[in-house]
Amino acid sequence: MSADVSPAFDQRLLDTLVRALASSSGQPFFEQLVRQLALVLGVKGAWVTEWLPARRRLRALAFWFDDHYIEDYEYDIGGTPCEPVINRCELTLVPERVIELYPQDPDLPALGAVSYLAQPLVDAGGVVLGHLAVLDDKPLTASPGVLSVFRLFTARAGAELARLWRDQALAERETRLRVLTAEAAQLREDIRQLQGEAEILGESPPMRRMREELGRVAALDTTVLITGETGTGKELVASALHRQSGRAAMPFVRVNCAAIAPGLQESEFFGHEKGAFTGALQRREGRFKQADGGTLFLDEVGEMPPDLQAKLLRVLQEGEFERVGGGRTEKVDVRLLAATHRDLAAMVAAGTFRQDLWYRLNVFPLRVPPLRERGDDILLLARALLARFARRHGLPLPELNEQDERRLRGYPWPGNVRELENVLERALIISPDGRRLALDRALPEMAPAPLPMGPGEPAILTAAELAALEKANLERALVHCHGKIAGADGAAALLGLHPNTLSSRLKSLGIKR
Numbered sequence: 001m002s003a004d005v006s007p008a009f010d011q012r013l014l015d016t017l018v019r020a021l022a023s024s025s026g027q028p029f030f031e032q033l034v035r036q037l038a039l040v041l042g043v044k045g046a047w048v049t050e051w052l053p054a055r056r057r058l059r060a061l062a063f064w065f066d067d068h069y070i071e072d073y074e075y076d077i078g079g080t081p082c083e084p085v086i087n088r089c090e091l092t093l094v095p096e097r098v099i100e101l102y103p104q105d106p107d108l109p110a111l112g113a114v115s116y117l118a119q120p121l122v123d124a125g126g127v128v129l130g131h132l133a134v135l136d137d138k139p140l141t142a143s144p145g146v147l148s149v150f151r152l153f154t155a156r157a158g159a160e161l162a163r164l165w166r167d168q169a170l171a172e173r174e175t176r177l178r179v180l181t182a183e184a185a186q187l188r189e190d191i192r193q194l195q196g197e198a199e200i201l202g203e204s205p206p207m208r209r210m211r212e213e214l215g216r217v218a219a220l221d222t223t224v225l226i227t228g229e230t231g232t233g234k235e236l237v238a239s240a241l242h243r244q245s246g247r248a249a250m251p252f253v254r255v256n257c258a259a260i261a262p263g264l265q266e267s268e269f270f271g272h273e274k275g276a277f278t279g280a281l282q283r284r285e286g287r288f289k290q291a292d293g294g295t296l297f298l299d300e301v302g303e304m305p306p307d308l309q310a311k312l313l314r315v316l317q318e319g320e321f322e323r324v325g326g327g328r329t330e331k332v333d334v335r336l337l338a339a340t341h342r343d344l345a346a347m348v349a350a351g352t353f354r355q356d357l358w359y360r361l362n363v364f365p366l367r368v369p370p371l372r373e374r375g376d377d378i379l380l381l382a383r384a385l386l387a388r389f390a391r392r393h394g395l396p397l398p399e400l401n402e403q404d405e406r407r408l409r410g411y412p413w414p415g416n417v418r419e420l421e422n423v424l425e426r427a428l429i430i431s432p433d434g435r436r437l438a439l440d441r442a443l444p445e446m447a448p449a450p451l452p453m454g455p456g457e458p459a460i461l462t463a464a465e466l467a468a469l470e471k472a473n474l475e476r477a478l479v480h481c482h483g484k485i486a487g488a489d490g491a492a493a494l495l496g497l498h499p500n501t502l503s504s505r506l507k508s509l510g511i512k513r
């Protein structure tokens, strides 16, 4: 470009440009910017970059060259004309013979560069964020017109990049806050353990079986996939696996895969170098590193996005990873536990969860049964939880009467132990006299209505309520016995009925096996 930008030409194009840029932000903004800049100045190429100080590299946010965009352009500034722009933080013009002046820059000959003009992008505090550059295959005259257009573009690019940094820094702080909240939860969990509240309560056959399996696998370094409905105690199980392992004295790090901001997940797991990406203001260690020597618990693993699934698989296969923006390979010694309330097999079939990762995680599956399969554990848990809440709130401990027990047994507990906790805490707090639980008000609608009952008198049930009670009881017996009716381990024996009698009761109550 040897001619100056003529005032009329300049004004018309600038108007178009300002309109085009005003309506965009982020990536589309930078793409518009370099394309329009090359057009206004009539040069071959224009690019805008962000500065990665840790590695002394510039990464193009957008690069327009010879009527197309160049993707993934990143380079070391050593020996390039961009080096003085960044180092001295000033506008640099090379009007001609740029290849001769910068013979170490391998890209200049490839781009057919003759001239070069660039200016750093700085934030309000004067910190270099990146730069805006143009190059041409002809000599370039930096007339006042050219320079003023170029400065205008630089100011707009700088403002947009600074805005992106602020947004990213905010997202980083939000993630940090979430991490701190998780750590606070971890500390609360530690306190619970110290107060004996981390014990997995339950004496029903499925809970005994689960505890037995837990005890067997805890001491091994095996990956365990804990499945079960929401609120069944999966996190409690993960923490017990850690405490009963040889890693108990080392960290137990929980990551909720559903709660990390998209875009920051890789850095959350593997950490990042300072300046690794826009807004990475500090170097940070990832959760893998934090868990070194201990246990990493991936909660809600079914919510992990596909690209992260691929990266996690690589770490599991190779036992090593790289921080975002860091070339160094890190090795950690971590025992992995994962939990999900989702049906991962179905997700694999639907193509939303990687089969190879599922195999890796599912080395030892541990199913935590829903509360409705735990029979009288509901009452055992209720008593222990009530004692806990009464102690916590300094309230008297109410006894569970027959009606309370009936209500607790009759409710299906879709939210499992967490829901039981919530209901009991509420019932205790709103208890009218501190002795009787206000279960009627605390339990959701589904529970049968209370029956009028004098002190010490047994409840009087209607025929319909009696049938509902019997039905629920028979169903629980069937679940206990895995649908088996006859024989020593069948539901009939459990209920003290003849198998034929049980079969006809099931039929008349419409219960399917």
Ligand SMILES: Nc1ncnc2c1ncn2[C@@H]1O[C@H](COP(=O)(O)OP(=O)(O)OP(=O)(O)O)[C@@H](O)[C@H]1O
Residues within 6 Å of the ligand: 197, 199, 200, 201, 202, 228, 229, 230, 231, 232, 233, 234, 235, 236, 237, 299, 341, 381, 417, 418, 421
């Ligand atoms: N068997 C149990 N004994 C005592 N407390 C339990 C038991 N199971 C669960 N809890 C308690 O119930 C609450 C919910 O448990 P937890 O958070 O471990 O469930 P979760 O399955 O991980 O839930 P989510 O799927 O929603 O993450 C916790 O306060 C936990 O201490």
